[in-house]
Amino acid sequence: MRKKTQKKPVIAMPSALWYHHYPGLWTAFFRHLGFTVIRSGETVRKTVERAALISESEHCLPLKLHDAHLDEIVDGADVVFIPRILSTLPDHIACPKLGALPDCARAQFGDRIRIVTVDVDEDKRPLRRSLLRLGRGLGAGGRRLRSAADAALDEMRNLRNRQKAGCDPGEDEHFLILGHPYNLHDRYMSGPILSKLEALGVRWRFVDYGVRNLEPEPIRWDACSIMHDALRGLDRRRCMGVIQLSSFNCGCDSVVIGMFRDLLKEQGIPYMTLVLDENEALAGVDTRLEAFVDSIGWKNAQTRF
Numbered sequence: 001m002r003k004k005t006q007k008k009p010v011i012a013m014p015s016a017l018w019y020h021h022y023p024g025l026w027t028a029f030f031r032h033l034g035f036t037v038i039r040s041g042e043t044v045r046k047t048v049e050r051a052a053l054i055s056e057s058e059h060c061l062p063l064k065l066h067d068a069h070l071d072e073i074v075d076g077a078d079v080v081f082i083p084r085i086l087s088t089l090p091d092h093i094a095c096p097k098l099g100a101l102p103d104c105a106r107a108q109f110g111d112r113i114r115i116v117t118v119d120v121d122e123d124k125r126p127l128r129r130s131l132l133r134l135g136r137g138l139g140a141g142g143r144r145l146r147s148a149a150d151a152a153l154d155e156m157r158n159l160r161n162r163q164k165a166g167c168d169p170g171e172d173e174h175f176l177i178l179g180h181p182y183n184l185h186d187r188y189m190s191g192p193i194l195s196k197l198e199a200l201g202v203r204w205r206f207v208d209y210g211v212r213n214l215e216p217e218p219i220r221w222d223a224c225s226i227m228h229d230a231l232r233g234l235d236r237r238r239c240m241g242v243i244q245l246s247s248f249n250c251g252c253d254s255v256v257i258g259m260f261r262d263l264l265k266e267q268g269i270p271y272m273t274l275v276l277d278e279n280e281a282l283a284g285v286d287t288r289l290e291a292f293v294d295s296i297g298w299k300n301a302q303t304r305f
């Protein structure tokens, strides 16, 4: 008689917050292990409206969006995956709000779905070991689990390289766009800004989160430290300005923005910050970007040679 195989649970994941920190990784990992994965859709206006309704009003916008993305998917799956992000970089810590995500989700959605989690602490153990631990918790093992972890890490590296190549200005003059990965790669957040820059003929590139070997850093928060490291290595002849996309109520950014401003002032590189929130905070952004780009004399820069 054939042995009855148990159906694997359907795993849901919000396309928000930590999803953008580790692009492609989790989906590839679960699929290689044979799980069906469903993800929430892209952030749209309705997501933001939902976030304003269901999330804690004091949260930063990315956390509110995470709640709204969860709300969209929790009823269509068996379990939802939410990692506990403690560190994404050796010698650094993550924003403490990312360490509480599974607990917050349990408090808010625990009566609707079971939550699967794993500690991601790259200060203590490589990401691959966290994947193996997660897989074992789901009943996987052996060679299949190891190859799923390796394939997922490859997928993440490839996706990051494609993201980087998609906005590589080469040797040309450009603007650097700073921000946490979820502010940059959620196109609802960054899209209007990028479209405006492109309409102004401005080349730009995102800060690179694939960087692992940083110079000794004064900042302990991982993403902020990567941003700071990127600023220290800027070439004034190529980088015409820096634009930072921040979120209203972001505790980490509120500490580092002053440091970034001082550093860029020393280097003679113009800097502006744009703060995102759920109340159409980007209204008026066009005018601010135009003024910033004009003040730098971008058009002159195009005809200098």
Ligand code: SF4
Pocket: 060, 061, 062, 063, 095, 096, 097, 098, 180, 247, 249, 250, 251, 252, 253
């Ligand atoms: S770093 Fe800032 S934007 Fe990101 S989760 Fe923490 S408070 Fe929110």
